[in-house]
Amino acid sequence: MKKELKIEANLDNLDLVLGFIEENLELAECPMKIAMKIAVCVEELYVNVASYAYDGASGDCTLYFEQDEKTPNRISITIEDKGKPFNPLEKADPDTTLDAEEREIGGLGIFMVKNIMDNIIYERKQKNNIIIMEKTW
Amino acid sequence: MEIKKTQNDSELVMAISGRLDTNAAPKLIADMDECLVEGVKTFVLDMADCDYVASSGLRAILGAQKKMNALSGTMVVKNVVSDVMEVFEMTGFADILNFE
Numbered sequence: 001m002k003k004e005l006k007i008e009a010n011l012d013n014l015d016l017v018l019g020f021i022e023e024n025l026e027l028a029e030c031p032m033k034i035a036m037k038i039a040v041c042v043e044e045l046y047v048n049v050a051s052y053a054y055d056g057a058s059g060d061c062t063l064y065f066e067q068d069e070k071t072p073n074r075i076s077i078t079i080e081d082k083g084k085p086f087n088p089l090e091k092a093d094p095d096t097t098l099d100a101e102e103r104e105i106g107g108l109g110i111f112m113v114k115n116i117m118d119n120i121i122y123e124r125k126q127k128n129n130i131i132i133m134e135k136t137w
Numbered sequence: 138m139e140i141k142k143t144q145n146d147s148e149l150v151m152a153i154s155g156r157l158d159t160n161a162a163p164k165l166i167a168d169m170d171e172c173l174v175e176g177v178k179t180f181v182l183d184m185a186d187c188d189y190v191a192s193s194g195l196r197a198i199l200g201a202q203k204k205m206n207a208l209s210g211t212m213v214v215k216n217v218v219s220d221v222m223e224v225f226e227m228t229g230f231a232d233i234l235n236f237e
Contacts, residue, residue, distance in 0.1 A: 014160055036189055036220045043191045047159045096229025100202045108228060109192035115227050 009061035044109035053083025147178035154186030157194030185216035
């Protein structure tokens with residue numbers, strides 16, 4: 001199956017995005033534990049788009065949810081925007097060994113995404129930022 | 138997300154239920170900024186009914202820990218469900234926070 005959600009990229013639509021992802025993860029029979037983590041990943045990347053891609057102006061964001069019948073325990077989620085070029089994967093990982101006072105808070109979201117997902121790819125194509133992530137359970 | 142606050146002398150308990158996501162985190166930060174003041178010695182964050190934490194939620198919790206450090210108090214996070222605990226562990230937060 002391939003599902004699509006096209007929305008205006010803003011934080012008010014976060015509930016819509018998470019609803020779309022959770023509904024499809026349920027249809028895909030993804031275990032609850034993994035579904036929660038996948039939702040966290042989508043939130044992190046969507047919030048990036050909503051906050052930075054269009055420098056505060058409005059713009060579109062399209063999400064695709066895909067599951068191949070031949071590999072029912074694998075899903076792929078794509079997030080696309082037409083904003084300025086931005087590769088979130090280039091962000092350096094935070095030092096997770098520091099104590100509370102020393103701890104910097106940037107880069108945490110992407111760090112979580114890299115840890116949770118099996119594969120994550122960034123592409124810039126025809127003025128689109130495209131992020132594809134895959135997870136198998 | 139909903140936040141229930143209970144104060145007993147110098148102990149403040151906040152019980153959060155629902156999703157601690159990017160839209161909920163600012164509310165938690167505002168509540169903690171308002172409540173974590175001089176005189177609070179122990180801050181208990183009860184996460185029994187919180188089933189989802191995004192990085193924005195982690196940042197809010199880290200902010201509270203720093204605030205309690207500044208107040209020379211202690212912060213305890215309790216009743217964390219296993220899915221959320223995995224997020225704490227993955228991000229190194231499990232080593233920073235005190236759990237009960």
